[in-house]
Amino acid sequence: MTASHTVRLCIAAAVLTVLSVVYATSSRPDTTEGPQSNVQRIEQEFEPCVSGTVVVHHFTLRNESEQPVAIGRISTACACISATCDLEAIPANGTATVVVSLDTSGLAGPQVRPATVRSDDGRYELVVRGLVAPRLRVEPAEQIVNVGTAVGSAVVGGVARVRVTALASSGINVISAPDELDVTSVGSTEENGARTEEFEVHVSKPEISGAYAIVFGSKTGNDLEVASAVIIVSPDRWVSASPSVLIVPRDAESVRSTLRLLRADGSILPVASYTADTPGLIDESRIVSGALELTIGRRAEFSPGSHSPTLSLVGTNGESYDVPVMYAHDDH
Secondary structure, X not given: OOOOOOOOOOOOOOOOOOOOOOOOOOOOOOOOOOOOOOEEEEEEEOXXXXXXXXXXXXXXXXXXXXXXXXEEEEEEOOOOEEEEEOXXXXXXXXXXXXXXXXXXOOOOEEEEEEEEEEEOOEEEEEEEEEEEXXXXXXXXXXXXXXXXXXXXXXXXXXXXXXXXXXXXXXXXXXXXXOOOEXXXXXXXXEEOOEEEEEEEEEEOOOOOOEEEEEEEEEEEOOEEEEEEEEEEXXXXXXEEEEOOOEEEOOOOOEEEEEEXXXXXXXXXXXXXXXXXXXXXXXXXXXXXXXXXXXXXXXXXXXXXXXXXXXXXXXXXXXXXXXXXXXXXXXXX
């Protein structure tokens, strides 16, 4: 149920090269598909950076044969990454350089981004990976408020505390908040170019229940970034799954996660069993200490655009709780 997204950003880390990124497939004619069985995978990892940084890596392709190897089509999976080669063929017993640029604007979290170079000798999978930090971060992004009862360490008596951190910004503002919640700033600090502001969220109508989103914003120059906190207001005996949604990122072969059922007082309701409505959704799973540990892959038999696959967790109380599984597709 967490809602967080990023508006276009522009920042460069000193150790990284900043370039304008153009998404395009090489205009060179694709006359060299190469043997599909001859695949070389080369990976490079970049240092953690802030969203909006352009990361540039140089990959060296080697030809140890006595004949030149022609380079064909160069392709990428998304608009955030581009790749160019300095030669049309790798000389005999020589090398060629492929420059791969990743624009991290709008990205956050672990990233694994490939570029494919085809040749008449096979193909090269060039992969850049690393961690991208959002320019605006909300912690925690999802909280449960049990009206009139203490819930966890961050929530007391129907009051939630939200910490918002912005990097190199002019300030942090509440862009929108529902009438059912009162949001008040209670203090701020600045350190190493980052501003952190704490907000208290009071439930103004104790009879309400449900999920309510607060949208925070931060500006750097003319660029605005927004992020949301979700406050779940519940009666005393309310139970929810945590996390409430599982997201399989683009380019991820699988995702490991631990699902729990949480009561409104913060205690755990043990998971007794579970089901999945989509064949092939779960690769591995086990229940440990009342929590469901599982691995979700991309083999699920469903069509993009149809309903999202769903996991149903059954607690020891006999009740079932659904967790949608969202797949991020390369064409989004």
